[in-house]
Amino acid sequence: MEKVNIRDELDKIHEHWSQRTIGIANNQLFKLAKGIGETKWHKHDDQDELFILYKGHLTIQLRDLDIELYEDEMFIVPKGVEHCPKADEEVEFLIVGLNVTSNAAGGKPNL
Numbered sequence: 001m002e003k004v005n006i007r008d009e010l011d012k013i014h015e016h017w018s019q020r021t022i023g024i025a026n027n028q029l030f031k032l033a034k035g036i037g038e039t040k041w042h043k044h045d046d047q048d049e050l051f052i053l054y055k056g057h058l059t060i061q062l063r064d065l066d067i068e069l070y071e072d073e074m075f076i077v078p079k080g081v082e083h084c085p086k087a088d089e090e091v092e093f094l095i096v097g098l099n100v101t102s103n104a105a106g107g108k109p110n111l
Contacts, residue, residue, distance in 0.1 A: 038086030056091035
């Protein structure tokens with residue numbers, strides 16, 4: 001058992017849309033990330049994806065709706081729902097999911 005300083009862990013992230021695992025609880029991965037620009041459209045057929053925004057303004061684009069997240073807000077993308085996070089300026093956030101990954105299937109751009 002160790003406590004985690006979220007700010008210190010965020011400061012270690014230097015690549016946008018890459019995730020840093022900071023904990024596992026009940027088979028859920030807790031991952032920090034930073035982003036600017038947008039990811040690729042994608043979905044997760046096997047899990048919901050929880051976003052908790054720490055810094056900035058993040059738009060989670062859905063096919064029929066945009067969800068605007070501001071600091072200290074959260075949104076759960078239900079499993080199977082296509083989405084595309086985007087940010088005009090750098091954002092910092094926590095993602096929680098079973099195996100949410102930083103790869104092309106997980107929406108990471110430039111792969």
